Amino acid sequence: NAGVTQTPKFQVLKTGQSMTLQCAQDMNHNSMYWYRQDPGMGLRLIYYSASEGTTDKGEVPNGYNVSRLNKREFSLRLESAAPSQTSVYFCASMELGYTFGSGTRLTVV
Amino acid sequence: LAKTTQPISMDSYEGQEVNITCSHNNIATNDYITWYQQFPSQGPRFIIQGYKTKVTNEVASLFIPADRKSSTLSLPRVSLSDTAVYYCLVGFYTGGFKTIFGAGTRLFVKA
Numbered sequence: 001n002a003g004v005t006q007t008p009k010f011q012v013l014k015t016g017q018s019m020t021l022q023c024a025q026d027m028n029h030n031s032m033y034w035y036r037q038d039p040g041m042g043l044r045l046i047y048y049s050a051s052e053g054t055t056d057k058g059e060v061p062n063g064y065n066v067s068r069l070n071k072r073e074f075s076l077r078l079e080s081a082a083p084s085q086t087s088v089y090f091c092a093s094m095e096l097g098y099t100f101g102s103g104t105r106l107t108v109v
Numbered sequence: 110l111a112k113t114t115q116p117i118s119m120d121s122y123e124g125q126e127v128n129i130t131c132s133h134n135n136i137a138t139n140d141y142i143t144w145y146q147q148f149p150s151q152g153p154r155f156i157i158q159g160y161k162t163k164v165t166n167e168v169a170s171l172f173i174p175a176d177r178k179s180s181t182l183s184l185p186r187v188s189l190s191d192t193a194v195y196y197c198l199v200g201f202y203t204g205g206f207k208t209i210f211g212a213g214t215r216l217f218v219k220a
Contacts, residue, residue, distance in 0.1 A: 004152075035210070040212075041212060042196065042209075042210035042211050042212045042213055043153070043210040044210070045208070045209075059209075088150075090152045090153075092152065096158065097143055097145075097155040097158055098145070098153065098155060099155070100151075100152025100153050100154070101152055102151060102152060103150070103151070103152055
């Protein structure tokens with residue numbers, strides 16, 4: 001099925017641990033995005049990549065890094081997780097509108 | 110970036126038409142208006158997009174007045190499964206698209 005695939009779906013980290021969230025799309029879209037959504041809130045943009053080889057900061061980039069590995073894949077890395085990063089993370093790609101993945105629910109304890 | 114304002118929540122009954130209005134006073138000339146639907150534990154899903162006047166698809170209609178400072182998403186004959194959060198976004202895709210998701214409108218459809 002065409003779309004955006006995110007892994008893992010769930011993750012629990014201890015404070016200070018690191019991890020990488022993976023995202024891949026098979027729609028040949030140029031731009032890809034990482035958002036976080038806290039309970040009862042809208043989505044906030046962390047980083048985006050307008051095209052392969054480029055990345056740019058969004059509203060809330062602190063504590064995160066990204067890599068646009070190729071046109072299909074865009075990963076998000078937490079180098080030293082903090083409880084404030086407990087959230088649901090969504091990856092998206094875009095042509096005329098966003099196509100979102102199903103999300104990664106991350107808890108940092 | 111154009112900021113949008115929507116009602117926080119709305120209630121409706123099955124079979125009714127629901128209209129959700131979004132205000133975007135500082136919309137730019139090149140900006141499009143896009144609406145998304147989000148169910149719990151899922152990512153937002155594209156519903157409809159427009160630039161001016163009226164756009165209709167199999168799911169919804171989008172009404173945009175001439176001044177484009179607001180837009181109205183119309184959902185005909187809602188069902189319980191339309192209970193979701195609806196987001197209005199304004200922006201122009203130029204290869205990178207930084208948009209602001211507000212809190213959205215929580216629509217609750219009752220039986």
